[in-house]
Amino acid sequence: MEKSTRYGQIQEDLKKKIQQGSYEVGDLLPSENELCAAYHVTRTTARKALQELQNEGYITRQHGKGSIVSERRNTLGLLTVRGFSETVGHEVRNVMISKPSIHDWSRDFSFSPSEKEVVSKCIHFSRLRCVGTTPVMLEESWLAADCVPSFMEQEFVDGSFFKTLSKRYMIEITGSEQEIRAVRADENVGILLHVAAKSPVLYIAVRYTTSLPGYYVYSKLYCNTDKYPIGNVYSSPK
Amino acid sequence: MEKSTRYGQIQEDLKKKIQQGSYEVGDLLPSENELCAAYHVTRTTARKALQELQNEGYITRQHGKGSIVSERRNTLGLLTVRGFSETVGHEVRNVMISKPSIHDWSRDFSFSPSEKEVVSKCIHFSRLRCVGTTPVMLEESWLAADCVPSFMEQEFVDGSFFKTLSKRYMIEITGSEQEIRAVRADENVGILLHVAAKSPVLYIAVRYTTSLPGYYVYSKLYCNTDKYPIGNVYSSPK
DNA sequence: AATCTTTACTTGTACATACAAGTTTCTATG
DNA sequence: CATAGAAACTTGTATGTACAAGTAAAGATT
Numbered sequence: 178m179e180k181s182t183r184y185g186q187i188q189e190d191l192k193k194k195i196q197q198g199s200y201e202v203g204d205l206l207p208s209e210n211e212l213c214a215a216y217h218v219t220r221t222t223a224r225k226a227l228q229e230l231q232n233e234g235y236i237t238r239q240h241g242k243g244s245i246v247s248e249r250r251n252t253l254g255l256l257t258v259r260g261f262s263e264t265v266g267h268e269v270r271n272v273m274i275s276k277p278s279i280h281d282w283s284r285d286f287s288f289s290p291s292e293k294e295v296v297s298k299c300i301h302f303s304r305l306r307c308v309g310t311t312p313v314m315l316e317e318s319w320l321a322a323d324c325v326p327s328f329m330e331q332e333f334v335d336g337s338f339f340k341t342l343s344k345r346y347m348i349e350i351t352g353s354e355q356e357i358r359a360v361r362a363d364e365n366v367g368i369l370l371h372v373a374a375k376s377p378v379l380y381i382a383v384r385y386t387t388s389l390p391g392y393y394v395y396s397k398l399y400c401n402t403d404k405y406p407i408g409n410v411y412s413s414p415k
Numbered sequence: 416m417e418k419s420t421r422y423g424q425i426q427e428d429l430k431k432k433i434q435q436g437s438y439e440v441g442d443l444l445p446s447e448n449e450l451c452a453a454y455h456v457t458r459t460t461a462r463k464a465l466q467e468l469q470n471e472g473y474i475t476r477q478h479g480k481g482s483i484v485s486e487r488r489n490t491l492g493l494l495t496v497r498g499f500s501e502t503v504g505h506e507v508r509n510v511m512i513s514k515p516s517i518h519d520w521s522r523d524f525s526f527s528p529s530e531k532e533v534v535s536k537c538i539h540f541s542r543l544r545c546v547g548t549t550p551v552m553l554e555e556s557w558l559a560a561d562c563v564p565s566f567m568e569q570e571f572v573d574g575s576f577f578k579t580l581s582k583r584y585m586i587e588i589t590g591s592e593q594e595i596r597a598v599r600a601d602e603n604v605g606i607l608l609h610v611a612a613k614s615p616v617l618y619i620a621v622r623y624t625t626s627l628p629g630y631y632v633y634s635k636l637y638c639n640t641d642k643y644p645i646g647n648v649y650s651s652p653k
Numbered sequence: 654a655a656t657c658t659t660t661a662c663t664t665g666t667a668c669a670t671a672c673a674a675g676t677t678t679c680t681a682t683g
Numbered sequence: 684c685a686t687a688g689a690a691a692c693t694t695g696t697a698t699g700t701a702c703a704a705g706t707a708a709a710g711a712t713t
Binding site for chain 2: 695696697698699700704705706707
Binding site: 232234237239242351352353354355356357358359360361376377378379380382386390400402403406407408 | 470472475477480589590592593594595596597598599614615616617618620624628638640641644645646647
């Protein structure tokens, strides 16, 4: 969990304090110079940490004033690369709908797998993500089998797929590309998400990029956005 | 148009070359050191430009290798703060559905206007954005009237709302928060977007933050995602 | 020919410093 | 008392340097 970089440590430290309520919404974080003194780093390093927090939407920064803690709302902030469990604060439950198994690369996909990937076998699994007792998201994932030996024989680390990739295979998620659509729920999706068939659900096709060049993780998400809309925060670091 | 910062100039320069096809998808941009020499700046400044391009999804960067030009696909990349006209490359047409007019602050909104804003009058307008001849997005916008004198008497600069704010009122868009839902199109939306009533459309509620603290721009977007899905790219600058 | 090693590249992190520019607060002046 | 201005903060931009670490190609060894 410990980040290896100085700025990463400061970043995680401040994030924890925000999440725990040491800083309330609207509060000012310590200034860059104060962070320099507290962590014994230069301003460049302190700035980097704050810039990251801004990118993640935890703070906004104002020239001449400081770093202001942003409002966090009741949304699923999965438009960044953070995992589901990490972005949704409250009680999250995951139900494995179909356990990881070898599968063919399906044809109908927004992103076409690279040449490297199609020669390898493909692992597929799907999960239902719930907040409390209400199902909010059905997630199907695909990844090439050759980089994750004995993936199917073991349970996920802490129930988290991303953590499993990181801890067990040293694969980090570095970014994502997403295509978002509003579609009609088919029968299967409707039953799982507790919505009527043909009612509108959010469909997101994701290609996650990883620290392994040319190695991607693909996901299809179906979301019931009635109670929990998808959230996104963007701050231009300018 | 000209950015006032060195890194901004380099950033715009490279972006232009990517858009014009001087660099193809998968190509490597000049290395940081080459950019330093070409623009007579230090690596810090060159890095900043590349980092911005990464944030905007134009490139990905790989440790030890270089900056790789990313694939740009046929999506509406409005999940960043770039305006509609800037992100959609091709022929974009805007049809003003209802011209700017004084209005009350509507109640049913995902974001509640701040105290400062409700005392001021509210300007409202709505536009239909088309790619070629197909309507893809209906946009309704609200903003407090007191910061934009004689807003309603003048035409938009280049037909762009963001440009108008920037050029005429020195207000820059600095970030956004968004809530995304899949909803049924009501009759009005259906007609304008050329879809059947009650068919699924993407609904996005946006609050744009500006360079004026406490001053926001609110938008409601209804999107037909059949042909043009909403796109989003995220690269963690780690 | 195949494999290991070196070398020359690349980006990533971190230091130290300087000045510009926006915000707030205190202070002297009217 | 009110106002203008100075001072003391804040963040933003930029230079310069150093070393770490990943990548790729040339070269030496087997």
